[in-house]
Each structure stands twice: as C-alpha cells, then as structure tokens.
Amino acid sequence: xxKKRLLHLINYNKKLQTxxxxxxxxxxxxxxxxxxxxxxxxxxxxxVTSNKLIYEGGLLNGKKSGxxxxxxxxxxxxYEGEYLNGxKxxxxxxYYNNGNIKYEGEYLNGxKSGxxxxxYFDYFDSLxxxxxxxxxxxxGxxxxxxxxxxxxYEGEYLNGKxxGxxxxIKDSYKSHTKFEGEL
Numbered sequence: 001x002x003k004k005r006l007l008h009l010i011n012y013n014k015k016l017q018t019x020x021x022x023x024x025x026x027x028x029x030x031x032x033x034x035x036x037x038x039x040x041x042x043x044x045x046x047x048v049t050s051n052k053l054i055y056e057g058g059l060l061n062g063k064k065s066g067x068x069x070x071x072x073x074x075x076x077x078x079y080e081g082e083y084l085n086g087x088k089x090x091x092x093x094x095y096y097n098n099g100n101i102k103y104e105g106e107y108l109n110g111x112k113s114g115x116x117x118x119x120y121f122d123y124f125d126s127l128x129x130x131x132x133x134x135x136x137x138x139x140g141x142x143x144x145x146x147x148x149x150x151x152x153y154e155g156e157y158l159n160g161k162x163x164g165x166x167x168x169i170k171d172s173y174k175s176h177t178k179f180e181g182e183l
Contacts, residue, residue, distance in 0.1 A: 111136040
C-alpha cells in the first residue's frame, strides 16, 4: 500500500517534482528505491524511506549504466565512475566520508581489477598503495608507502598478501633494507 501511495504522490504532486528538481518522464519503485528518469538514459535514484538521493547518472533498463555518482546516507559523495549493467566497470574514484579519495583505478564486474591506487584516510592525497588488483584484492606488482610518502615495500602480491619477490624497507627515512628476496 505504501508503494502505491508514493507512486501516486510523485505522479500527481507537481510541488514534489519541483522540490526534487526533476522533470518526470518515468519512475518505478524497486526494493525501497525510487528511480526517476530525467531523459532517455539519465536519472536519479532516491531512497524511499529517507527521501535522499543515493545515485545520479546513466540508467538503462532500470540499471546503472554509463557515468554516475553514488551518495551515502548523509548525502556525501561516495563513488563516481563508470557502470555497465548495474555493476561498477571502468575507471572509478571511491571516497572516504571526509571527502578524501580512498581508491582510484579500474573496476571490472563490480570489483577492483587492473591498476589502482589506495590512499590514507586522514592524510589528504597521501598514497598508501599503488599496483595491480584482481577480484578486489592486491595482485601482481605493487608498492606500499608510509603516511609521509616514503616507500615501505615493493614487490609481488597474490590474493591481497605479499608473495614472491619483494623488497621491504625497515626505515623509510634512511632507506635501510630489511628484507629482499623471496617470501
């Protein structure tokens, strides 16, 4: 019953359409979300219970497609990038709730895959890791840094863990080698 009332409210309440700054072409209710199309391939998704914007960007057949942005429950930008069939695909940026970049790189079928960079939460633009990813985990060659940007480890990763040949730096400030070789 609630969904029918909300559909009725959005469809017939021109004041709500004006408040939301939408030109209503089409809409649907899906699992507590209201999808509002603003053109043939663009739209916004609102959380029905909080009435807050949670997505804006490309939509195709009710799924996120093309460039888009996701927002958290407080309205802060959480993600911006590309989608394909509702999944994150292509170049993306993910943000911490303080606005700093958490991850930027490539996604494939909703997971980190390809080259990417991770950043520290509390240090603006301070690189934590750069390298390869597969299935949402560090894989292949990569480098880890301390909060001051000094190299701590350079080597290979497998399933998110250091694996294979690598070089670990004990004291990044003096660049003394702690370990070098096979793990």
